[in-house]
Amino acid sequence: MNKNSVSDNSQERRYETRTVLDQYYSVEFRLKEIASTYQFKLRDISSKGMGVLVHKGSEVLKYLKVGDTLDMKYLPPESAGRSQSLKTQIAHITQKDQDPFKGHFLMGLLIIEKQDLDI
DSSP, rough: HHHHHHHHHHHHHHHHHHHHHOOEEEEEEETTTEEEEEEEEEEETTTTEEEEEETTTHHHHOOOOTTOOEEEEEOOGGGSSOOOOEEEEEEEEEEOOSSSSSSSEEEEEEEEEEEEEOO
């Protein structure tokens, strides 16, 4: 019974992730330390989650680590629909060593809280 519960939970997380990926194209966030805003395309990275690709030379990698929580603005494609501010945790940062993403890090994202924006 416990084994089925774990399986059901992973399927439920996948459903929520798919909904986010269907509604939103990219994420945007601001780093206070350097007063810069970053925008990344959302990607379907695995059966369990979503994330963004970050070039290995990006300054953002110097300021983020696994477990950090940020307020990320999730943007719909081509200004269709509403943006949402979603409290998002960095689930993992994994270096990609094979093409086509060689030279990038895959940053896994986990949404932990939602809040609608007027924008």
